[in-house]
Amino acid sequence: MKTQVAIIGAGPSGLLLGQLLHNAGIDNVIIERQSPDYVLGRIRAGVLEQGMVELLRQAGVGQRMDREGLVHGGFELALDGRQVHIDLNTLTGGKTVMVYGQTEVTRDLMAARREAGAQTIYQAGDVVPHGMKSAETFVTFEKDGQAWRLDCDYIAGCDGFHGVARQSIPADCLKVFERVYPFGWLGILADTPPVHEELVYARHERGFALCSMRSATRTRYYLQVPTSDHVDNWSDQRFWDELKLRLPQDLANKLITGPSIEKSIAPLRSFVVEPMQYGRLFLVGDAAHIVPPTGAKGLNLAASDVSTLFNILLKVYREDRLDLLEKYSEICLRRVWKAERFSWWMTSMLHRFDDQDAFDQRIVESELEYFIGSEAGRKTIAENYVGLPYETIE
Known part of the structure; x- marks a missing residue:
């Protein structure tokens, strides 16, 4: 097999990069170790920066998002019972965020890729990139008991924190920056109407809480809990009772509860590797950096990486600008560290x-x-919340 860009990982970043490249006439193949249903089953972020919203529209996959997503012009800080409104629209000259779940973004991108006839290989085993610093770059993998080799010009590692892409880079070539926080987020998903029309970030002596949503009828709520805690310790009733204690009284009175659809505890960490590339291998999204979810930056940072890599590859293939390849990490990391700072600040202030x-x-x-x-x-x-601008690739 042969392609121009091999993409490891069919999450939203890999699919978005693939769609942008396909639309630009740059051939690409996505290799994913899980099944499509498994990928769609991941419960993840739901607040999209304006830059990501515009990038999805550029990729031609924004129609359902624009129809069903919830545009938010602000959010609420509840500080020990006192409410403060952050008017994003006014403070940023008209910018907003979009509430639209990562699962829905992934679903839209999968559908667009199928319609385009672009190739995605799911349930691929033993995926290994080779020759990242040579003229012969390729990816090997197994599918249905058969070994395959995919020759390519470049490899995009969009396979997440635990993926093979970063692990394929010699450890002595990477510098790791990490902070692990001494708590996690206990989250539940419920088919109940949101307690407030915008997101509410609550700081309370009992711990942090977040009131989020996926739609006008589906909500996502979080509580700060110790890292030693377990989901089994939290019945739905205990969760709702604790959430009410951490919210201002008027919001607690309006909270509509119901059975949880999903319940889990996510640890919080800040993580960055430098550089974000190794020869012809480029790390994208969680493969290179993790942020605590407090600032809603994880998926959005992946999108800005995608934008940077896509625009570099566009100039490489159309204008033979090979010099830009070495600038990918430098450009990405400028924005990554600003988002890391904001996510750290929000986490430090509210927990x-x-x-x-x-x-x-x-x-x-x-x-x-x-x-x-x-x-x-x-x-x-x-x-910072609506998202800092993407750098122009020149």
């Missing part, structure tokens, strides 16, 4: 840390008061 003393708590309170009490501070929060 309770057991090792905080009275001085630390006062510093956090003062920091929050400064940002929400100043238009410049609120604008800083807003412009």
